[in-house]
Amino acid sequence: MTNFTPVSAAIGGLLIGLSAVLLMLFTGRIAGISGIFGGLIKPQTSDRGWRMAFIVGLIAAPSIAAVGGYPVPMPQVPGSYITIIVGGFLVGFGARLGTGCTSGHGICGIARLSPRSIAATSVFTVAAIVVVALSRHVFGG
Amino acid sequence: MPIFASFVCGLVFGCGLTVSSMIQPAKVLGFLDVFGIRSGAWDPSLAVVMAAGLAVASIGYALVRRRSPLFEKESLWPTKKDIDQSLLFGALLFGVGWGLVGLCPGPAVANLATLSLPVIIFVIAMALGMLAHDLWPARAAVRAADNLKILKCPPSNTSITPAAQ
Numbered sequence: 001m002t003n004f005t006p007v008s009a010a011i012g013g014l015l016i017g018l019s020a021v022l023l024m025l026f027t028g029r030i031a032g033i034s035g036i037f038g039g040l041i042k043p044q045t046s047d048r049g050w051r052m053a054f055i056v057g058l059i060a061a062p063s064i065a066a067v068g069g070y071p072v073p074m075p076q077v078p079g080s081y082i083t084i085i086v087g088g089f090l091v092g093f094g095a096r097l098g099t100g101c102t103s104g105h106g107i108c109g110i111a112r113l114s115p116r117s118i119a120a121t122s123v124f125t126v127a128a129i130v131v132v133a134l135s136r137h138v139f140g141g
Numbered sequence: 142m143p144i145f146a147s148f149v150c151g152l153v154f155g156c157g158l159t160v161s162s163m164i165q166p167a168k169v170l171g172f173l174d175v176f177g178i179r180s181g182a183w184d185p186s187l188a189v190v191m192a193a194g195l196a197v198a199s200i201g202y203a204l205v206r207r208r209s210p211l212f213e214k215e216s217l218w219p220t221k222k223d224i225d226q227s228l229l230f231g232a233l234l235f236g237v238g239w240g241l242v243g244l245c246p247g248p249a250v251a252n253l254a255t256l257s258l259p260v261i262i263f264v265i266a267m268a269l270g271m272l273a274h275d276l277w278p279a280r281a282a283v284r285a286a287d288n289l290k291i292l293k294c295p296p297s298n299t300s301i302t303p304a305a306q
Contacts, residue, residue, distance in 0.1 A: 005161075006186065009190045012163060012190055013161060015156050017196065019157060020198045020201070021201030022146075026143065027213045028213045028216025029217060030218075033247040041272065053144045054151035054154075055151060057147070057150065057154070058152070058155040058158075058247070059151075060151070061151070061254075062155060063254040064152075070159065070160075074257055078167075083242065084259050084266065086266075087266070089270035090237050091246065092267035093234055094231045094270070095235050096270070096274035097230060097234065098229075098234070099219075102239075108202075109219075116223075119228065119229065120229070121232075123233055124236030129240065131241055132176075136176070
């Protein structure tokens with residue numbers, strides 16, 4: 001476990017949880033990014049305002065952090081462009097079909113003790129673990 | 142005011158992703174690489190992020206549940222209860238995509254700040270995937286029916302939680 005960073009992970013997790021609680025307290029909405037983003041880009045949406053504001057804040061955070069001197073390295077995105085496109089499409093389609101993602105189901109849903117979210121989170125976590133196992137240890141990443 | 146409040150929430154969320162390094166696909170893949178435990182490659186950090194996030198969110202949600210939101214008329218608590226095929230199949234597809242790249246919607250969108258080309262391509266592909274689902278007529282009908290269930294909550298100044306929660 002050479003890369004384990006429990007302290008920053010805990011602090012970051014607290015902030016993510018806090019953001020979800022604040023969004024519910026302030027606007028009565030679930031902080032599920034697939035839902036917020038998906039609803040933003042959908043042709044017929046009536047509430048783009050708060051969605052756009054949340055997304056802007058989300059993108060602003062690492063920008064401000066970087067300007068403030070906090071290390072924000074360029075993300076190392078693995079795989080060929082084909083993998084990235086297929087992965088992205090599956091993440092988008094799957095999140096909408098499954099009504100949520102890691103934030104919507106994994107944090108917000110489980111925090112509400114939603115059986116749907118517990119099921120979804122279990123399924124997508126196992127699926128992801130299997131894919132990583134195959135790509136790193138079977139097919140030799 | 143709800144606009145500014147949402148912006149602040151997005152900012153806090155983005156800070157959480159940045160501080161925890163969950164904005165880095167390598168960190169996420171490090172957790173998903175459970176079979177890398179033998180070589181010391183396994184990184185449980187994501188589990189700590191989730192645990193901390195859940196601790197705050199579960200307590201916080203329990204506290205705010207009974208009240209109406211500060212800057213909106215009513216809160217939208219999801220009402221679907223059944224674990225259906227769409228949920229499971231959607232989660233499966235999502236998990237496969239997530240395992241392939243180590244990016245999910247939050248970190249992907251936050252990473253647009255870096256102007257990384259692979260991230261931009263991922264986000265475009267993700268957006269297309271979302272639209273492919275949302276504009277699919279059969280799925281749109283199902284979603285419309287679900288939305289009607291949420292909107293049936295009567296608007297009032299007291300908290301909205303459907304009795305069946």
